[in-house]
Amino acid sequence: MTRFPKFITSIGYAGIVLVQSVGYFPSVFLRSDGRRDLFRQLYATGIRTLPVVTVVSIFMGMILALQVGLELARFNQENYLGAAVMLTLLREMAAFCCGICMAACVGSAIAAEIGTMKVNDEIDALRIMGIPPVRFLAAPRILALLLMSPVVAFYCCIMGTIGGGIVGATQLNVDFGQFMSSALWMAADKDLFVGIAKAAVFGVLVGDVSFCEGMGASLGATGVGKATQRAVIVSFLAILISGYMISRAFY
Amino acid sequence: MGEKVIEFVDVVKRFEGRAVLDGLSFAVERGEVFTVLGPSGTGKSVTLKHIVGLEEPDSGEVRVADARVGYLFQSGALIAWKTVWENVALPLVETTRLPDAEIERRVASALEAVGLSDAADRYPAELSGGMQKRAGLARAIVRDAEIVLYDEPTSGLDPVTSAVIERLIVGLNRERGVTSVVVTHDLAMAARISSRIMLIKDGRSVACLPPDEFMRCGEREVAEFVGAAKGERK
Numbered sequence: 001m002t003r004f005p006k007f008i009t010s011i012g013y014a015g016i017v018l019v020q021s022v023g024y025f026p027s028v029f030l031r032s033d034g035r036r037d038l039f040r041q042l043y044a045t046g047i048r049t050l051p052v053v054t055v056v057s058i059f060m061g062m063i064l065a066l067q068v069g070l071e072l073a074r075f076n077q078e079n080y081l082g083a084a085v086m087l088t089l090l091r092e093m094a095a096f097c098c099g100i101c102m103a104a105c106v107g108s109a110i111a112a113e114i115g116t117m118k119v120n121d122e123i124d125a126l127r128i129m130g131i132p133p134v135r136f137l138a139a140p141r142i143l144a145l146l147l148m149s150p151v152v153a154f155y156c157c158i159m160g161t162i163g164g165g166i167v168g169a170t171q172l173n174v175d176f177g178q179f180m181s182s183a184l185w186m187a188a189d190k191d192l193f194v195g196i197a198k199a200a201v202f203g204v205l206v207g208d209v210s211f212c213e214g215m216g217a218s219l220g221a222t223g224v225g226k227a228t229q230r231a232v233i234v235s236f237l238a239i240l241i242s243g244y245m246i247s248r249a250f251y
Numbered sequence: 252m253g254e255k256v257i258e259f260v261d262v263v264k265r266f267e268g269r270a271v272l273d274g275l276s277f278a279v280e281r282g283e284v285f286t287v288l289g290p291s292g293t294g295k296s297v298t299l300k301h302i303v304g305l306e307e308p309d310s311g312e313v314r315v316a317d318a319r320v321g322y323l324f325q326s327g328a329l330i331a332w333k334t335v336w337e338n339v340a341l342p343l344v345e346t347t348r349l350p351d352a353e354i355e356r357r358v359a360s361a362l363e364a365v366g367l368s369d370a371a372d373r374y375p376a377e378l379s380g381g382m383q384k385r386a387g388l389a390r391a392i393v394r395d396a397e398i399v400l401y402d403e404p405t406s407g408l409d410p411v412t413s414a415v416i417e418r419l420i421v422g423l424n425r426e427r428g429v430t431s432v433v434v435t436h437d438l439a440m441a442a443r444i445s446s447r448i449m450l451i452k453d454g455r456s457v458a459c460l461p462p463d464e465f466m467r468c469g470e471r472e473v474a475e476f477v478g479a480a481k482g483e484r485k
Contacts, residue, residue, distance in 0.1 A: 033344055040332070117330075125328035128303050128320070129342040129390075136345065 014212045017138055018204070024132075024139035034140060041144030045203075046152060049105045053098065057156040060097055061163030064088055069172040078174050082182030085164035086157075090191040091251070092198075094157035096243060098149055099202030103235035107210035110141055111231030114214025115224035123215070133215070142207035149203025150196040157195070194250045198243060205238040253280035256318060256398060256430050257302055262311035264297060264454075271297050272308070273454035281316075284424050284431045286441040288476065289451035295434040296325075298451070299400045302432065318430075321391030321399040325406060327383035329375040329390075335362070336371040339389045347394075361389040365419060381412030388419060392429070399423065401433040405440055413440065420444055438480035442466060450476055 028034040168174035210231040217227035257279040264272040271294040300306040365385040405413035449459040
């Protein structure tokens with residue numbers, strides 16, 4: 001029998017889980033139990049990540065403004081600071097920041113939860129009851145990440161811009177109002193839509209990868225720990241690679 | 252001879268080259284309490300997983316009658332974020348189109364059968380080990396299971412709770428005619444509840460006899476196991 005390298009079979013499995021999950025999305029809305037699970041996941045994905053996302057995005061905007069502002073000041077172009085920060089956030093950094101926070105906060109939790117269920121025989125119990133684990137566990141989680149990631153990315157963008165504006169006003173002598181008008185002047189629909197689409201893709205990848213890694217857990221608590229670690233690492237890689245590919249396709 | 256509901260014919264299963272089941276053959280008849288005994292790591296749980304299709308044999312054949320099968324896992328395997336009621340209702344909610352009133356009736360009946368009506372609103376983490384197993388059992392029988400498979404139903408439980416589980420196994424068998432396959436290494440319990448006991452060693456059936464004959468069996472492996480189990484109890 002031909003043995004494929006493990007990473008190829010893993011990609012294949014992740015692809016199958018993703019396709020099956022998308023097929024189960026309608027059932028998540030149609031079943032009352034599914035809707036309840038979806039709301040639980042939306043809460044975990046959105047509300048519970050907000051504190052981390054807020055801090056990360058504000059500081060990311062501040063760092064961006066400081067680094068870009070110092071260079072712009074050398075050419076007396078500080079007026080464009082808002083535009084530079086906004087463009088960077090909209091096109092790349094907001095989605096990226098959101099994806100990383102989702103992988104660290106939500107993906108790790110999904111992998112740990114599914115991994116624990118796997119080693120505690122709960123996944124086998126679902127199969128015996130005739131309940132497909134992908135429908136019951138993966139579909140609500142991936143759908144929640146698909147719906148919530150763009151919202152969180154947009155929120156990242158707003159908070160990052162505010163952070164950048166604060167640095168501009170306090171350290172680079174750029175008026176906050178001027179910073180904001182420059183930022184809004186430069187923002188284009190395409191940048192917004194590509195950024196949001198990117199965040200949605202990152203969210204789906206984090207959910208898919210984390211579920212699959214959790215399902216691969218074995219050997220008790222050690223196995224769950226390893227699965228969680230792998231879920232975060234693979235999610236980061238998936239975010240970086242897909243982020244580049246999406247940017248390449250649109251710009 | 253009664254109707255066979257489960258039959259293993261020369262089943263072989265290997266994990267990473269090691270044969271866990273090595274030519275295992277036996278049959279379970281309708282209405283029996285059939286106990287699979289053996290030391291840890293001899294393929295008892297793997298045998299159960301073959302019955303429900305979680306494992307496929309490398310060779311040989313597993314025949315299971317067309318019947319509703321329930322499975323009680325060693326840990327209870329309850330879903331952590333659902334209450335006892337929701338856990339027991341899960342197979343009905345997810346796999347049937349029964350009206351809510353009928354689901355409520357069946358869940359209430361299953362919980363009553365295992366004596367957990369008062370704990371319906373509690374989460375698995377709030378239950379003792381014995382209560383988790385009883386909740387798992389309620390979930391296993393809620394679809395009117397004709398065959399129930401028990402994986403180490405009394406392991407890790409105190410003698411009083413073990414006796415409750417034993418009574419439930421026997422009660423389900425007598426009152427509802429449930430065919431039971433019990434995997435355990437508890438010889439005393441096996442002797443009390445079983446119609447027949449099978450000893451597995453190295454993935455093969457060493458003996459398959461009614462309890463009284465099993466306890467007197469002169470087969471070396473059986474005598475060793477019985478002797479060791481009696482010594483343990485002393």
